[in-house]
Amino acid sequence: MEAKPFSTLSLKPELLQALDSLDFKLMTPIQAASLPPILEGRDVIGQARTGSGKTAAYGLGLLSRIDPLQTKTQALVLCPTRELADQISKEIRRLARCMPNVKLSVLSGGIAKRPQLASLEYDPHIVVGMAGRVLEHIELGTLKLDDLRVLVLDEADRMLDSDFEDVSRAIVDKTPRSRQTLFFSATFPDAVRGVSRKLQKQPEEISIDNEVSASTVEQTFFEVDSNRRMDALAHLLTQHRPESALVFCHTKKDAQEVESQLAARGYSVLGLHGNIEQRERDEVLVRFTNGSCRVLVATDVAARGLDIKELAAVISYELPEDADLHVHRVGRTGRAGRSGLALHLFTPRERSRLTEIEQRLGIKAQIGKIPMTALLPDRPVQPFAVTLCVDGGRSDKLRPGDLLGALTGDVGVIKEAVGKISTFDTRTYFAIDKKLAKHVLQRLRECKIKGKKFRVREID
Template sequence: MIGVNKPTNGHFKGQTKPTGQQSGLHGTSQLPSAPIIRSSIPQSSGGIKFGDDWKKCLELPQKDNRVKTSDVTSTKGNEFEDYCLKRELLMGIFEMGWEKPSPIQEESIPIALSGRDILARAKNGTGKSGAYLIPLLERIDLKKDHIQAIVMVPTRELALQVSQISIQISKHLGGVKVMATTGGTNLRDDIMRLDEIVHVVIATPGRILDLIKKGVAKVNKAQIMVMDEADKLLSQDFVILIEDIISFLPKDRQILLYSATFPISVQKFMNKHLKKPYEINLMEELTLKGITQYYAYVTEKQKVHCLNTLFSRLQINQSIIFCNSTQRVELLAKKITQLGYSCFYIHAKMMQEYRNRVFHDFRNGLCRNLVCTDLFTRGIDIQAVNVVINFDFPKSAETYLHRIGRSGRFGHLGLAINLITSDDRYNLKSIEDQLVTDIKPIPGSIDKSLYVAEYHSVDPDDDDEILNKLMCG
């Protein structure tokens, strides 16, 4: 029997056995991170004089030479310099490793800079965060010491992610103050932080509304409000809060809506709050081109065996495994550990402090597998994830779309595998029809070039029988 340590706040640690997860690291080892090309440039651009070749002084991440799909490469050929952005902002953009604008960024940045409202649809993982953060940060006036922009997001993890990107992009701007505020954290800390200068607030609706009504977050001069994952923010869970928040904003504010999908209710919201919005629709198809989708037909009792087979055969960099309930998340994470694989788990019933730790550690590559609920389906961008497994098949096409969008980020390749029981077969067909996509039966062997960046053809030494037992017969 493999020993299992007591789970600690979403972290299961067990013995790790050699598997098909072949990057040379197992268990809680650190995944390789991109090396940084160092230079002597100070963190501020103050040392760069007019006429200097400022690009030579940047701390650029290693160039990403992985193959990218047309989801992010089908552009008009614009450069970030074309938008007349501040040099200091361009420095932050390039040091993020963003070389050229993606299609949604090309369409969105110049319109957002003009001050016009936007309603934008684009696929998960194609650069929506940059599409609104770049013009938002460009328009921040450091001479004004009040809140100038609000970014609304539906989950705490997404708020932390967006704030981290904002801080990185703006690090050369010389004093842009970014604050993340979400439920589940100490309200007093937020009140104290807002007593200082804050230019940009990234928030979940309930917490920012609470701070506004307490008179602590003064948003009456905020010129920009962004709604990321706007379809979720316009759902019954949040729309009343959003309406309330907007009532505190100035009448001449700019509202930017970004999402992969929009419900019918968005039309009512748009008519009420947006002024002649510029509409962007890059959704000729709903699913990312780089994600290959398979299903394995199993019984409920065979699911763990199938998952074990997948772990032993696939070349997983990092994987996210979805369950439909918090109880099943913890049970599955424990079972995975008993099988000899280390994993983390995360769900909405965990304390926020522990959720933050799990999210941070998984993002930094401290574990290869994460079991979670749909808490993790919204906007979470972890580039190392190349496999998503639906241990429990979702009920809706919208949830399915957001789940599989956790792999294949920014035009890269990814694999989505669905464990389907007899109860799921009609739902599978319905989701295929709604998304106009093809979820194929899992083959006897899976070409690594479909989901492993360094592979361009099937490894000739690969076992021809790879995954041949996935039907679990």
């Protein structure tokens, strides 16, 4: 399919201006297929792999429908995690950068309500949030949806599964029947399609770019004995030495066990699952994305909404029971034309899952072998950087450029020694070369940033 420019769409001039300023010229396949019916006001089910541009597709759609002069909540986006809510809000704000006076509020769980209540004192035009917290505000009367024009369920398969379906449907019941309803996700089980028929009006179903690209992802399956699965995982990590690897497990218990055993073997590893607090989750993701941790172990649920742009490898500790979930896992690597690596462990009892994946993808799986003699302890590759935390952030008007200026100025390190800088409301994290960490920690504690001293510490 030939890529089409955004200028072929009937978008508001302000949106075209924003797209031009962001250097977004050509639509991705999911955008080209879904935006015309969305702009016509039709309900849509959009299915496309992670990183395909789904957020911009519905973001442009809902921004086309709202009236900034009407101070009412006109668009609502529901999603399953705080990280995804933050990513969605940033993307929509970027797209709305040339539209004056558009207010967007983020309503996520796991954080204090007081700032959210202040934000809702005057109705936002757009709300992005997690279903549980959104429903709380509806029941409190602090969020009113009487004038809602567009409802979006991102990761709709997750929002309509057994964990979220009741609260999602309770929110839908509070919205006008005249609303436009958009579902977007990487996978859509038949059960979700059944729910869609009850919540949407003759939706146009679009499935684009949902297959694993053989040209960018090298995918290999390894049959192992169940009692040697951990040895095999360690061998693959040491043999391939990926810069970053996301290891998928079925359950929280499995993820915790794999993280613990890899750490005991000397691997730079962190875990992401439902048993960690939000702040710790933030720090785990910061350390993984800035390169100071090389391996992240996660459940499929916990990994929802993660936006890791340059993921070198995904590894399935065991094959998922659903072939679509396998596609979703593999779609996290090899994005934007980059090469990726997908490695999958399975036992003889999981052979039927492999067959289902082969049928789903229309492929003959490449089966690799791990010699039993290779399953011996090996020396893991360690990251070059550590992460330091400055106890100051957006609420202190501390910007990444301010910190970088202090590091290259008063601290005296070269710019190339500083890794990714991540800013939150009250904290700023950055990666620094291990050899320089002690010096940087001492000097940064002594100097001032923007005329103020901040507490600085290492994250471990």
